[in-house]
Amino acid sequence: MKFSIASLALLATSAAAYHTCSDEERNMVPKLCGILDQATAAPEKLADELMNSPISAVAKEIEIPAARVLKEGEAKALPIVVAHGMGDSCFNSGMKSITKAAGAKVGAYSTCIPTGDSRIKDTINGFLLNMDASVDVFAEGVKNDPELADGFNAFGLSQGNNLIRGYIQKYNGVEGYPTANTFMSICGINAGVGAFPNCNPEGKAIGGICEGITEILGDLAYNSFVQNILFQANYFRDPSKTDSDKYKKYSQLAQWENEGDDVDSSRNDKFAMTSQYVWVLGTEDTVVWPREGEQWRAMDPEDPFGTLLQWNETKWYKEDTFGLATADSANKHNFESFDGQHIAFTNDELMGWLEKYFM
Numbered sequence: 001m002k003f004s005i006a007s008l009a010l011l012a013t014s015a016a017a018y019h020t021c022s023d024e025e026r027n028m029v030p031k032l033c034g035i036l037d038q039a040t041a042a043p044e045k046l047a048d049e050l051m052n053s054p055i056s057a058v059a060k061e062i063e064i065p066a067a068r069v070l071k072e073g074e075a076k077a078l079p080i081v082v083a084h085g086m087g088d089s090c091f092n093s094g095m096k097s098i099t100k101a102a103g104a105k106v107g108a109y110s111t112c113i114p115t116g117d118s119r120i121k122d123t124i125n126g127f128l129l130n131m132d133a134s135v136d137v138f139a140e141g142v143k144n145d146p147e148l149a150d151g152f153n154a155f156g157l158s159q160g161n162n163l164i165r166g167y168i169q170k171y172n173g174v175e176g177y178p179t180a181n182t183f184m185s186i187c188g189i190n191a192g193v194g195a196f197p198n199c200n201p202e203g204k205a206i207g208g209i210c211e212g213i214t215e216i217l218g219d220l221a222y223n224s225f226v227q228n229i230l231f232q233a234n235y236f237r238d239p240s241k242t243d244s245d246k247y248k249k250y251s252q253l254a255q256w257e258n259e260g261d262d263v264d265s266s267r268n269d270k271f272a273m274t275s276q277y278v279w280v281l282g283t284e285d286t287v288v289w290p291r292e293g294e295q296w297r298a299m300d301p302e303d304p305f306g307t308l309l310q311w312n313e314t315k316w317y318k319e320d321t322f323g324l325a326t327a328d329s330a331n332k333h334n335f336e337s338f339d340g341q342h343i344a345f346t347n348d349e350l351m352g353w354l355e356k357y358f359m
């Protein structure tokens with residue numbers, strides 16, 4: 001009898017997809033807890049709100065070129081893995097078209113790997129499944145696709161790049177997980193964001209997910225509860241707090257950068273297995289601050305809201321914390337930019353980068 005009640009309780013927990021806050025958690029982060037409630041009670045409505053939020057990076061539908069025909073004796077390019085941005089999903093028409101177009105352009109298999117098995121879950125998980133957990137789900141998606149077994153090239157949009165970067169530093173070379181060969185990060189948030197400017201256009205947060213995010217952009221960002229839930233908190237890197245004990249202890253990004261308490265040189269070894277990196281910056285990007293972080297530049301901790309360092313002046317580079325400098329010595333870094341807002345590259349620009357780096 002006791003056993004069956006316990007099983008029922010377990011069933012109920014696994015059916016309720018998202019965490020329900022305790023009173024204490026609700027007192028600490030009421031807005032975030034409200035969004036979690038909505039994820040369970042009205043997931044479709046929440047997914048639609050997230051897709052339309054001012055910080056979302058939803059890809060436009062693009063034209064699909066004719067499939068490339070290989071020349072006689074020409075080797076087939078590696079298959080392509082694509083990762084979508086915040087508020088988007090692999091099940092949306094924009095990502096479907098980008099994935100298809102990339103494969104057609106280079107003449108290879110291509111696939112977009114989601115972190116939820118439906119549009120609604122994939123969209124919500126871009127917020128409410130934390131970054132480390134999302135990387136693990138993404139990695140299972142890669143592992144379970146037999147087309148990718150011999151390695152792949154990958155590109156992401158916006159925070160989708162964090163999944164690929166996380167995969168590289170945790171799964172490259174691990175048995176059963178194919179290695180990411182070339183990684184092209186388009187408007188990637190690999191260096192984190194120090195603010196969410198689009199959530200705060202006139203110094204005031206505007207509704208929905210922005211309220212949930214704004215609520216944690218102070219001392220509340222770096223604790224295990226918030227870090228276990230919110231993907232955006234995982235890569236929130238307040239440039240004035242990178243030396244703080246809480247950042248070093250709790251921030252998931254701090255661990256990826258090997259600038260936190262959990263320093264692990266295997267992350268460097270895995271980063272070194274990828275043969276080429278392409279860092280694409282949108283020169284008018286106002287979703288990511290500082291936008292130059294898309295190419296590994298960062299604010300100077302001595303002047304966190306004033307001075308922007310060159311990428312090779314950052315601690316990451318100078319101390320080679322996770323392998324950026326090692327990769328530079330091996331000439332693996334490529335820098336590209338386009339004149340536009342977050343992920344607002346043109347079709348021709350995307351096709352050009354694919355031709356240059358994936359063929």
Ligand SMILES: *[C@@H]1O[C@H](CO)[C@@H](O)[C@H](O)[C@H]1NC(C)=O
Nearest residue numbers: 309310311312313317328335
């Ligand atoms: C650092 O990077 C900048 C920008 O890419 C470059 O101009 C400069 O030469 C680099 N400095 C060193 C010491 O490599």
